Amino acid sequence: MSVLIPSLPDKAFNEQITLFSGPPNILKKPIQATHIIVRNGVMTGMQKKAFDFLLKKAKDSMEKQREEAGSNLKYPIEFSVNRLQLMNYMGYQGSNRKPFKDALKKMQTLTVEWDVLHNDKNFSWESCVLLPWIKIDSDMVFYSFTPHIQPMLFQNTLYSKLNLHIQGLLSTDPGIKLYDWVNRYRDIKFSNKETWQFWRTVLHGEVDDKSYLNQYKIFKRIKLVPAINEINQISDISIELIEDTNGSRMVQFLQFKIDVKPQFKIEDDMTKSPFTVHDLNLEFEELGITRHYATKLRKQFPINRILANIEYLKQRLNSNSTPITNRGAYLFAACSNDYASVNNAIETKVDEPSVDVSAEGIVQAFNKQRVDDAINMFKEMDIADQEKEIQIYNETLLNKAAAVPDESGSRQNRQMIPFFKWLAEKTWGEPTPEELIKFTLLLK
Template identity: 25%
Template sequence: MASKSVTLAEQSPQPPKRLKGKKGAKTEARTTQIGLFTVEEPEPFKKATPAVHISAKNKALTLVQHKIYNALLANAIEQDRDHAGTNVGLSQFSIALTDLVDKVGLNSNNRDYLKGVINSLIGTVVNWDFLEAERGEVWAATGLLSTAEMDRSTLTYEFSAKIRDFLVHPQMYATIDMRIVRAFKRAAALVLWENSVRYEGIGQSAVIAIEKLRQLFLGQEGAKTIYPEYKEFKRNVLTPAVREANEVSDHTIEVLEVRQGRAVVGVRFTVARKQEAPRLESVDSDLLMSVTQLGIPSSEARKTLGRHSESDVRNALDYVRAREAKKGATPITNVPAYFRKALAEKWMAPEKSSGTKKAAAAPGLSITGITEEEIREKYRASQLGDARAYFDELSAADQAELIVRYNAWQPMQKWRLESGKKQSAAAQQSFLSWLAHETWGEPSTEDLFKFVIKGLASTATA
């Protein structure tokens, strides 16, 4: 039996050939670089977890529906970010049709075809956060879009007010790269990839019951009649989806079957970056999760577990937890930076330190001819090279996530990092300064004191 099925193949009509125009050249793959970086250009956005784990009430979403909805979400998040500071949240978003076609990678800008897909998004009811709804979370169902309007060049659209905030300002999310989304040929493969990438930080998903899995891929009504036997579903849907996701994405995904006796009752997905050598089995997954939960990027966390002993990592974690739990203490403003310093300097929680006293803080700096703030600026400037080296060591996904966070933080459009353009020297320096502060935090007086002493020693030996 052929592996493709009418349910998972494109249910929308095949789009007509793209009309030639001045933007026709944009159909080529986006392989340009962000000027500062030597990785293939990412196009990441934060997709809210409830929007990743969706199940259509009737039939499964088509590939084009998935791609266009992702493009509309990414566009809405960007427009809302640019609107920040006005104290009025956006309820309506707009995108040029040519930009929508380019973001999705369609070979057509036929308005009637696009209207048909947008109509289907308004009429498609989905259950949000489908995998979590039975674990005590609120059940919610709406159409993917609430309204849409299209003129000759622009699509204007809205999300339901009930879901708009968590879509545009996600607290929990998966970082989805539109560069990869465009490469998918099967809707099931894209669904598999998104639902796996959601767990990239810890390397594996929770166990998903087979019936829940079928509804996730086939839609709730579709799952009642399509491939009712798991072996059929596996052969025609799951196996081809895993194969394609591993071919076109930056990840390696595996399906682990959970059995009761001889029957398969559930599956678990494992996910890892292709360029990362350590496999899930080679690290302590609970320890890895503990480190990433502090806000450490997953690729850095894996390298940390490879470069430091398990006891040093656990001591640093215990120190951070003890410090956070200490009553009356000033809150830690940058937990990841605090953890990195605790690990580098081998700090231990009081109950583990065997009475060893921590060195007293360095005295306030007082050097003739230069102020403490000037020393602080020189210290920050000295960190730019280290920040660049740190960034280059991260995985493409973690790099993309940092770019998203930086652009959301940076209020000046001219200093944000833009895809497909050579970055200005000012934008590069702004990013690296932000990255250094995010990674290592504000230097202490002791850090500045050591920096001055090191500088004086270098001068003396020159």
């Protein structure tokens, strides 16, 4: 039986948005270098950060060296990085270089087993020191990886995307190590299922028979739970711990459920999309989408869906349909219901019988939903914008007795319901067949 420990709520949203407003610093990290085990000591979180930072800089440098050397590129290859940049990323402050130098020297003694889960289906055993050669001068750090693993590090096509901006925020050793491992499963949703002793080695390292970490409840309290809490509070993912007793009274296996936090899903989509935020902003500007709706759209929808529905909106604007007065509201509704995908489905399934979009019940239900959307939109408006819409509506009325009163406390449903119907039609126009079909499918 599994026991689920729920994740903590995100407590650092504003800080994250500020820190990650620029493009993500993504390391395409080989899976073989993610699923590693240190067999002769303990790798600290700072050393894990250092390895990933050095690997990122090396991969960036490798691309340039490939362009220059072409087929003449030979291993081993030496790399360099600014010393202060590396120190800052590892979290070292001040002018004392000794702890920084000691941490790098220790990396020269750590023996690592690569790809312990055999993701590449190669079941051979491979082990070497983490970082064999380092040279530090006043400004730069020079380094190289073991020649035998350099092809694996730089030519591998099986990798996970590790955001170094987010890794840099983590400060505890278990949190840094666990994030590095489970981030690889962000698209799969569930990590590998292993014994709790295996995860102890991942988060801490190997222990002897006298270690207090031989008790699961102690390991969970001082290593596992703090790591989960830090990741859930600071990073771009939320994780849940699944404990499996395997039919016994004691916990035997552990697994993690991984969810990307909503505010970072657009960032994930951007790394997979040929489009950029720059493209999106240009589209918003050309269509006259207000900042209010542009912000809502970016926060709630993947970039591909927004761009697809922008094209749908452009087609609608170029048609002879009822004019759209509020393009931002219409685009938001289009993204919510993904009109673009429905339109494509209709175009590619012309042989299938169409839905009877003229059915009175469907139209009435659709219009009611539109009124509800208009009410919610009205609530989000500034008071000045609300009063402006009411003024425009009142001017269209022949029967002034039906006008919406100026005082909000005097407004009644008999006045407001017709107003919201008018606001819905003014904002979105008459429903198209595609929109009605989409709505019909949602009712089933």
